[in-house]
Amino acid sequence: MEKKKDFLRAIVEEDLASGKYEEVVTRFPPEPNGFPHIGHAKAITINFGIARDFGGRCHLRMDDTNPVTEEEKYAKAIEDAVRWLGYEWDGPVRHTSDYFERLYHYAVELIQMGKAYVDSLSEEEIREYRGTVTEPGRRSRYAERSVEENLDLFERMRKGEFKDGEHVLRAKIDMSSPNMQLRDPLLYRIRHARHMRTGDEWCIYPMYDFAHCLSDYIEGITHSFCTLEFENNRAIYDWILDTLRLGPPRPYQYEFARLNMNYTVMSKRKLKELVDSGKVSGWDDPRMPTIAGYRRRGYTPESIVNFCNAIGISKANSVVDVAQLEHAIRDDLNPKAPRVMCVLDPLKVVIENYEGSEELEASYYPHDVPKEGFRKLPFSREIYIEREDFSEHPPKGYYRLTPDQPVRLRHAYIIRCKEVIKDEEGRITEIRAEYYPDSKSGADTSGIKVRSAIQWVDAATGYRAEVRLYDRLFRVENPQGPEDLNPDSLRIVQGALVERAVIEEKPDERFQFERQGYFYPDPVDSSDEHPVFNRIVSLKDSWAKKSKKEEKSTKETAAKATQPKPEGAKKEERKESSGGEGRVAPLDEAQRRIFDRYRKKLGLKEEQANPLARDETLRTLFEAGLEHGAAPVTLANLILNEVARELKNFSLGELRYGPEALAELATMIDDERISVKIAKQVFEEMSKSGESPASIVEAKGWEQISDPKAIRPVIEEVLEKNPENVVKYREGNQKLFGFFVGQVLKATGGKANPRLVNELLIQALG
Numbered sequence: 001m002e003k004k005k006d007f008l009r010a011i012v013e014e015d016l017a018s019g020k021y022e023e024v025v026t027r028f029p030p031e032p033n034g035f036p037h038i039g040h041a042k043a044i045t046i047n048f049g050i051a052r053d054f055g056g057r058c059h060l061r062m063d064d065t066n067p068v069t070e071e072e073k074y075a076k077a078i079e080d081a082v083r084w085l086g087y088e089w090d091g092p093v094r095h096t097s098d099y100f101e102r103l104y105h106y107a108v109e110l111i112q113m114g115k116a117y118v119d120s121l122s123e124e125e126i127r128e129y130r131g132t133v134t135e136p137g138r139r140s141r142y143a144e145r146s147v148e149e150n151l152d153l154f155e156r157m158r159k160g161e162f163k164d165g166e167h168v169l170r171a172k173i174d175m176s177s178p179n180m181q182l183r184d185p186l187l188y189r190i191r192h193a194r195h196m197r198t199g200d201e202w203c204i205y206p207m208y209d210f211a212h213c214l215s216d217y218i219e220g221i222t223h224s225f226c227t228l229e230f231e232n233n234r235a236i237y238d239w240i241l242d243t244l245r246l247g248p249p250r251p252y253q254y255e256f257a258r259l260n261m262n263y264t265v266m267s268k269r270k271l272k273e274l275v276d277s278g279k280v281s282g283w284d285d286p287r288m289p290t291i292a293g294y295r296r297r298g299y300t301p302e303s304i305v306n307f308c309n310a311i312g313i314s315k316a317n318s319v320v321d322v323a324q325l326e327h328a329i330r331d332d333l334n335p336k337a338p339r340v341m342c343v344l345d346p347l348k349v350v351i352e353n354y355e356g357s358e359e360l361e362a363s364y365y366p367h368d369v370p371k372e373g374f375r376k377l378p379f380s381r382e383i384y385i386e387r388e389d390f391s392e393h394p395p396k397g398y399y400r401l402t403p404d405q406p407v408r409l410r411h412a413y414i415i416r417c418k419e420v421i422k423d424e425e426g427r428i429t430e431i432r433a434e435y436y437p438d439s440k441s442g443a444d445t446s447g448i449k450v451r452s453a454i455q456w457v458d459a460a461t462g463y464r465a466e467v468r469l470y471d472r473l474f475r476v477e478n479p480q481g482p483e484d485l486n487p488d489s490l491r492i493v494q495g496a497l498v499e500r501a502v503i504e505e506k507p508d509e510r511f512q513f514e515r516q517g518y519f520y521p522d523p524v525d526s527s528d529e530h531p532v533f534n535r536i537v538s539l540k541d542s543w544a545k546k547s548k549k550e551e552k553s554t555k556e557t558a559a560k561a562t563q564p565k566p567e568g569a570k571k572e573e574r575k576e577s578s579g580g581e582g583r584v585a586p587l588d589e590a591q592r593r594i595f596d597r598y599r600k601k602l603g604l605k606e607e608q609a610n611p612l613a614r615d616e617t618l619r620t621l622f623e624a625g626l627e628h629g630a631a632p633v634t635l636a637n638l639i640l641n642e643v644a645r646e647l648k649n650f651s652l653g654e655l656r657y658g659p660e661a662l663a664e665l666a667t668m669i670d671d672e673r674i675s676v677k678i679a680k681q682v683f684e685e686m687s688k689s690g691e692s693p694a695s696i697v698e699a700k701g702w703e704q705i706s707d708p709k710a711i712r713p714v715i716e717e718v719l720e721k722n723p724e725n726v727v728k729y730r731e732g733n734q735k736l737f738g739f740f741v742g743q744v745l746k747a748t749g750g751k752a753n754p755r756l757v758n759e760l761l762i763q764a765l766g
């Protein structure tokens with residue numbers, strides 16, 4: 001049961017306590033004219049959930065009164081959805097069409113009472129006569145027909161003597177009611193169409209307002225829950241049952257707020273348009289907000305029910321953040337899904353000093369998951385890592401593999417890059433590496449400091465897989481139509497690699513691919529011969545991240561550089577924390593293209609490409625700097641971290657340096673002539689004096705010290721001054737390594753080449 005009782009449950013509880021009903025009977029009454037969506041999931045959890053909580057029953061009733069739009073396949077999808085969500089309806093699946101004969105007789109009864117009449121106005125006239133909210137309507141001249149004439153016409157309507165629209169049956173209520181719904185509502189209309197269940201038996205069909213209350217009554221429903229748009233229809237609901245003197249006990253209608261969700265369209269009509277126009281692959285396209293879509297994508301029923309319960313039941317319409325649904329699936333999978341490794345964009349790594357092969361033992365579950373399970377993880381000389389996990393010219397705060405920075409292979413060893421092999425176009429094709437035999441995960445005695453662990457897949461035993469990276473179907477909060485579709489809602493990766501256990505062991509249905517997200521084998525397209533994985537959800541809310549990043553991209557990148565975190569790729573990832581606040585508008589078309597080009601062609605990171613794509617001033621400077629031969633990533637860092645700050649107070653024209661100087665500075669960093677830290681000081685000087693970076697560096701003597709002969713004495717001095725720490729370090733306190741690095745850098749005024757300091761310290765400390 002809910003933590004706090006909602007208003008619908010409060011009503012039910014009171015009605016049972018007062019003896020108004022002996023048992024609660026609810027119903028879920030979908031029209032089979034489309035696949036059910038997440039809004040229906042809410043209605044399902046309310047109707048079935050309340051019946052379950054109070055020991056009552058819930059019916060499933062197909063509201064099949066419009067033969068033109070309804071199909072069996074939709075009815076089937078509705079049944080599947082209810083069952084998949086974990087509910088079972090009481091008795092058989094019911095249909096409004098089961099009651100067509102009885103409904104007809106109720107209509108005849110109303111005519112006999114003088115409470116309904118056959119109207120022969122055209123559709124247009126009916127609308128015109130109805131009046132407006134401020135003006136009363138006029139009653140049709142046909143309302144004066146006698147009971148006999150009405151009975152005769154209605155019978156002939158049923159027999160098929162008239163064409164569509166020639167006559168309708170209307171209730172005689174009040175043409176001047178302030179509630180427009182009560183201005184003689186339509187009860188029946190003529191439709192010469194084949195009905196999915198009754199075939200050609202009927203050519204008149206009851207309207208919702210007439211059929212719904214009576215179907216509820218016939219089935220013994222006690223509480224008829226519907227969405228707020230039906231609030232004004234409640235008066236008809238009551239009028240019909242009261243006029244026909246049905247009950248008590250009789251059902252009453254209660255309205256709750258429908259679910260609206262941002263980045264989502266929630267109307268079967270609009271969803272059908274997407275399907276019919278081929279914008280999605282079908283009703284069960286994993287991007288669709290349909291139950292079938294979520295199911296195929298890999299959502300669990302629990303996550304959807306939890307989401308519906310979490311958003312609660314309210315009397316006021318509001319828009320729920322889709323991030324809440326994504327949160328619900330992460331929450332559900334986090335403690336359940338085994339962690340395995342997958343590489344989406346494989347980069348070959350040959351470990352030159354490794355011979356043979358071995359099988360490492362690796363847990364499927366992190367420490368805080370109350371499940372146990374291991375798999376054997378094959379390891380050999382050739383492996384693949386994520387292309388993104390190697391950077392030849394790493395930006396600040398890059399913690400993964402670089403020519404200078406070793407990295408841990410998750411569950412395995414630490415490796416170091418020895419050589420980068422490229423093709424004619426300069427694209428990296430292979431990394432030659434070496435591993436440290438004494439660095440095995442769990443038994444690491446190597447003392448080597450790494451800042452992160454990355455995923456990898458053994459070349460000999462891994463499986464090729466197709467991976468479908470799904471993102472939100474719409475790119476705007478309040479999508480109107482196909483023009484708002486997110487062009488990146490599906491990215492297909494063909495040559496991904498998954499570790500052996502994913503295919504051969506299948507410890508579970510859903511996986512977490514470490515650092516990538518949660519994944520599920522596509523139930524339609526996946527096979528062992530051609531595995532296809534759908535990304536259910538990424539590990540973090542990248543949409544919230546994007547907007548947050550934009551606000552503080554500059555600050556953050558700077559902070560990353562100055563606060564290196566100790567071991568663990570997880571840490572690096574987690575820093576980019578999620579959170580829903582502060583949304584920023586998505587990139588427009590042109591910005592998007594620039595963003596894509598910067599990401600793909602120039603290799604910028606998302607948080608670099610994004611602000612540059614948005615800010616024309618920064619971009620102009622950046623492009624001009626590239627002309628002068630700077631490496632994109634380094635230049636982007638300079639501009640976003642340093643120049644952007646200055647531009648808060650100065651215009652571009654007021655800066656004392658231009659793109660050429662920035663490019664020079666970037667190149668000095670890349671060539672390791674100065675450290676990143678010194679570069680900041682150079683920049684300060686540049687902006688004050690307007691001197692060129694090279695002359696500043698020369699004048700100040702800031703040239704980076706990259707000569708081992710110059711650094712070794714400094715190291716010796718530092719070690720001599722700190723004998724206790726040396727002992728502690730040698731006894732196994734590896735955290736002290738950073739202390740030594742810091743001391744040496746300090747002693748050289750920040751000028752020593754940090755990479756070299758690392759290497760030499762490792763040697764000196766033994």
Ligand code: ATP
Pocket residue numbers: 028029030031032038039040042043225226227257258259260266267268269
């Ligand atoms: P749509 O407007 O998406 O086409 P509908 O209301 O026409 O949907 P029905 O098949 O008539 O769809 O709905 C079946 C039940 O589900 C109704 O009781 C309706 O109130 C409820 N329902 C439909 N959409 C939502 C929603 N977004 N949130 C909550 N309940 C909903």
Ligand code: MG
Pocket residue numbers: 031
């Ligand atoms: Mg409807």
